[in-house]
Amino acid sequence: MQTIAFYxxxxxxxxxxxxxxxxxxxxxxxxxxLLWDLDPQGAASFYLGVDQGEGYKAGTVLKGKQPVxxxxxxxxxPNLDAxxxxxxxxxxxxxxxENGGARNRIKQLIAPLGESYELVILDCPPTLSPVAxxxxxxADYLFVPVIPTHLSLRAFDQVREWLDNKKFGHLTVVxxxxxxxxxRDLHVEMLVKRPKSMKGGLKTWIPYSTHVEQMGxxxxxxxxxxxxxxxxxxxxxxxxEIAGKLKL
Ligand SMILES: Nc1ncnc2c1ncn2[C@@H]1O[C@H](COP(=O)(O)OP(=O)(O)OP(=O)(O)O)[C@@H](O)[C@H]1O
Ligand SMILES: [Mg+2]
Numbered sequence: 001m002q003t004i005a006f007y008x009x010x011x012x013x014x015x016x017x018x019x020x021x022x023x024x025x026x027x028x029x030x031x032x033x034l035l036w037d038l039d040p041q042g043a044a045s046f047y048l049g050v051d052q053g054e055g056y057k058a059g060t061v062l063k064g065k066q067p068v069x070x071x072x073x074x075x076x077x078p079n080l081d082a083x084x085x086x087x088x089x090x091x092x093x094x095x096x097x098e099n100g101g102a103r104n105r106i107k108q109l110i111a112p113l114g115e116s117y118e119l120v121i122l123d124c125p126p127t128l129s130p131v132a133x134x135x136x137x138x139a140d141y142l143f144v145p146v147i148p149t150h151l152s153l154r155a156f157d158q159v160r161e162w163l164d165n166k167k168f169g170h171l172t173v174v175x176x177x178x179x180x181x182x183x184r185d186l187h188v189e190m191l192v193k194r195p196k197s198m199k200g201g202l203k204t205w206i207p208y209s210t211h212v213e214q215m216g217x218x219x220x221x222x223x224x225x226x227x228x229x230x231x232x233x234x235x236x237x238x239x240x241e242i243a244g245k246l247k248l
Contacts, residue, residue: 001114002246004121005139010155011126014145014178016043017212018238019123022143023048024221025239026119027080031248034072034117036110037085038135039125040092045084048075049219059088061109062095062131068109069116081117093130102130107138118248128162136168141245145178145206146198148190153197160197174245176238177205204238207231 006019016039023035037044040059045051050073061068072081096102110120122135136142144159146152156175163173175198181187190198191205206212209231211222218225222232 001117002119002248003110003139004141004143005124005135006143006145007124007132007135008144008155009126009128009159010152013147013152014206016123017215018145018178018206019121020044020047021221021223021235022239022242023080023121024077024223025236027077030079031118032079032116033119033121034081034083034113035121035123036083037123038089038131039085039123040087040089042085044123045082047215047219048082050075050082050084057088058084058086059092059095062092062105063098064105064109067112069113096130096134103133103137106134110138133166136163136171139171142171142173143242144173144175146175147179148177148187153195157197174201176202179208180205181208202238202241204234204241206234206238
């Protein structure tokens with residue numbers, strides 16, 4: 001089983017949309033895939049159509065007392081399951097640190113899932129909190145969407161520096177450009193002459209596209225409702241590039 005996370009400290013850069021599209025592609029290639037929505041906003045759960053009913057407490061599982069597998073739901077796509085988020089994830093940090101051992105908790109919780117899944121994808125909230133640290137300890141790869149602007153790159157540099165200091169030696173950090181607008185000079189410049197921070201990043205970039213925004217209308221990945229559009233093709237290429245790095 002391989003574990004990958006989509007993360008950036010910066011909000012609204014495309015972590016969730018990319019996680020959902022990549023998870024869908026993985027499942028179409030017959031990899032048994034689980035997407036764990038670790039963000040109380042529950043956007044990934046919404047896109048996959050797996051909102052939870054009342055009384056559901058996804059956050060409590062982070063205390064480490066119950067197996068996380070019992071929270072999984074089937075999506076309407078074969079080979080793709082999800083662990084939905086709900087508002088109880090708001091206090092996830094408190095739950096995580098309550099019983100000690102927070103850093104390794106998510107890793108321990110997902111370990112038994114190896115029997116059922118080849119790929120676990122973590123959709124992360126935009127924080128540098130104990131939950132984020134626990135995600136970093138659990139993931140093999142951290143894919144970081146970066147909008148080609150100076151501020152986005154700066155945020156990414158800050159994350160990298162923080163990760164270096166915290167010594168997550170096993171974790172491979174892989175940035176990629178998202179929401180690229182070819183009408184903007186700065187975006188084009190950064191694509192042509194990649195900034196140093198993007199070294200080791202994916203070659204594939206995702207264009208700014210209205211089809212991505214429409215995922216909320218369809219509650220589905222772009223490839224399902226607009227397969228021949230540039231953004232759908234870009235997510236497909238992104239998946240292939242990511243798959244090339246994984247041992248699936
Ligand atoms: N390539 C794209 N083109 C156009 N819009 C996009 C693209 N990628 C994401 N978006 C839009 O940007 C918004 C933020 O995307 P998303 O929720 O994936 O970001 P996020 O990093 O997960 O945000 P958060 O930090 O709040 O979790 C959404 O409305 C989404 O539709
Ligand atoms: Mg998100």
